[in-house]
Amino acid sequence: MAIDTRDLGPGRVVLTPVGDLDMAGAPELDRALDAVLDRPALVEIVVDLAAVTFLDSTGVAALLRGAAEAVGRGAALRVTRPQPLVARVLRITSVDVLLGLTTDPGGEGSATGGGWRRLR
Numbered sequence: 001m002a003i004d005t006r007d008l009g010p011g012r013v014v015l016t017p018v019g020d021l022d023m024a025g026a027p028e029l030d031r032a033l034d035a036v037l038d039r040p041a042l043v044e045i046v047v048d049l050a051a052v053t054f055l056d057s058t059g060v061a062a063l064l065r066g067a068a069e070a071v072g073r074g075a076a077l078r079v080t081r082p083q084p085l086v087a088r089v090l091r092i093t094s095v096d097v098l099l100g101l102t103t104d105p106g107g108e109g110s111a112t113g114g115g116w117r118r119l120r
Contacts, residue, residue: 001017001018001019001024001028001029002028003015003028004018005036008044008046010041011039011042012043012044014046014048015032015045015047015048017029018052019051020052020053020055021054022054022056022059023058026058026061029059030065033045033069037069037070042075044076045070047063047077047079047080049079049082049083050080050083052082052086056089060089060093063079064099067098077099078099079101080101
């Protein structure tokens with residue numbers, strides 16, 4: 001798994017993982033998140049899932065760990081642009097809302113406001 005990191009402005013970072021976010025790829029995401037979380041004045045981490053072709057429970061757990069750690073540091077983590085299969089995994093595990101994801105009328109995942117929310 002490759003992960004591109006780019007700054008969006010002061011305190012905002014986008015991580016773009018490419019490939020499968022599974023048992024083999026989750027440690028890479030963990031390392032990338034740890035590096036970003038160590039940045040001073042961090043406000044938001046956006047994880048762009050457009051290039052993630054597969055997501056399993058270890059990938060979900062990595063995203064949740066990152067989100068919890070971000071909240072603990074006064075920041076937010078949200079996901080954007082998941083492919084339909086990835087969006088479905090986030091939806092059926094009920095973490096879509098926790099990660100700032102909702103479903104638009106067209107059925108594709110889109111990000112909404114960040115923030116840690118309760119499960120529905």
